Amino acid sequence: MSLTRSDSPVSARQTAAPQFRKPLSVVYVEDAALSHPRTVEILAKLPGATVIRCRDYRDVFNRPHQEPALQKEAQALILAVSDRPRLYEGAPVCQDFGNRNFYYTSDVMNCVFDCEYCYLQGMYPSGHIVVFVNLEDTFRGLDEVLSAKQSAYVCISYDTDLLAFEPLLGYVGKWITFAAERPNLTLELRTKSASASVLRALPVTDRVILALTLSPDTVIRTCEHRTPTLATRLALANEAIDLGWKVRLCFDPILAVHDAKAVYNDMFDEVFRTIPMDRVLDASVGLFRISKEYLKEMRRHRPCAVTCYPYELTDGVYHYPDMIGKPLTELAIARLTEFLPRERIALWDGTD
Numbered sequence: 001m002s003l004t005r006s007d008s009p010v011s012a013r014q015t016a017a018p019q020f021r022k023p024l025s026v027v028y029v030e031d032a033a034l035s036h037p038r039t040v041e042i043l044a045k046l047p048g049a050t051v052i053r054c055r056d057y058r059d060v061f062n063r064p065h066q067e068p069a070l071q072k073e074a075q076a077l078i079l080a081v082s083d084r085p086r087l088y089e090g091a092p093v094c095q096d097f098g099n100r101n102f103y104y105t106s107d108v109m110n111c112v113f114d115c116e117y118c119y120l121q122g123m124y125p126s127g128h129i130v131v132f133v134n135l136e137d138t139f140r141g142l143d144e145v146l147s148a149k150q151s152a153y154v155c156i157s158y159d160t161d162l163l164a165f166e167p168l169l170g171y172v173g174k175w176i177t178f179a180a181e182r183p184n185l186t187l188e189l190r191t192k193s194a195s196a197s198v199l200r201a202l203p204v205t206d207r208v209i210l211a212l213t214l215s216p217d218t219v220i221r222t223c224e225h226r227t228p229t230l231a232t233r234l235a236l237a238n239e240a241i242d243l244g245w246k247v248r249l250c251f252d253p254i255l256a257v258h259d260a261k262a263v264y265n266d267m268f269d270e271v272f273r274t275i276p277m278d279r280v281l282d283a284s285v286g287l288f289r290i291s292k293e294y295l296k297e298m299r300r301h302r303p304c305a306v307t308c309y310p311y312e313l314t315d316g317v318y319h320y321p322d323m324i325g326k327p328l329t330e331l332a333i334a335r336l337t338e339f340l341p342r343e344r345i346a347l348w349d350g351t352d
């Protein structure tokens, strides 16, 4: 594998072919990450990739005038070393399931999937994927939090879909091992991925909640590009339950699509036909909501039905008007309480 030196984002861009090359066929490696063992492992799994050195990942990821929506068609990988643990306190718009000491991690920035409503498009200036190879520094940071606060609930798949990266990165397996030795730690792994072989290769643990995002097929087809169908996600949910995982069903975000009540009703019918609901841990329900700043960027880069909807703005967060959103959350709660007690359903409807 040859290394090409590129200190400037301009020369890095010139080295790469234009758009629509194969995803992950270009890997930028920050100087600090070059000799890291995990960099070597990852590059070994991408034998055909063109590898380009860069001084700092920000030279590539944060450069101005990028087109994230186009870059998602041919994502490059950027391997970097973080100068701090990638551990953050949860934001108010995230559901914390009543857990104190709620954190999330960001060792990977961006996602192989391409959801039109994804807040990452408003948060990041690039559609490329950054992987911080020094995961162990996040582990160290979390150990400090655990010492100071005695317990923590950590979402490890917020700014990405970590399970979709498992064949390349193996981070989920490492998190499971980490959690297994820390009885005061609970992890949530949120995913739209549906690879049964990946799941079967992981150790089963009750310390990790597998949070599967479910959407109607119409929403999947029109808005959640490259993600598995509802039937495939439900098959994974069944497999996970059989394997002994704690499974959370996430109906979030709910979108006010055409004929939404009928569309979501049909989806719940399919879910309840397929999943043994008495073996599900809990569920979450959330209407689409997004910060004002993120939506501004998303509308600029990706004007579409979801981003251009005339949302209402409350305290810096755009959300559906009550008359549109409330009937949808009421429907979701009514359907889910056919099988789950209300206290095992977390709700985000803009009022809690």
Ligand code: SF4
Pocket: 110, 111, 112, 113, 114, 115, 117, 118, 119, 120, 158, 159, 160, 161, 192
């Ligand atoms: S799966 Fe999640 S993180 Fe990935 S693009 Fe969709 S919403 Fe964003």
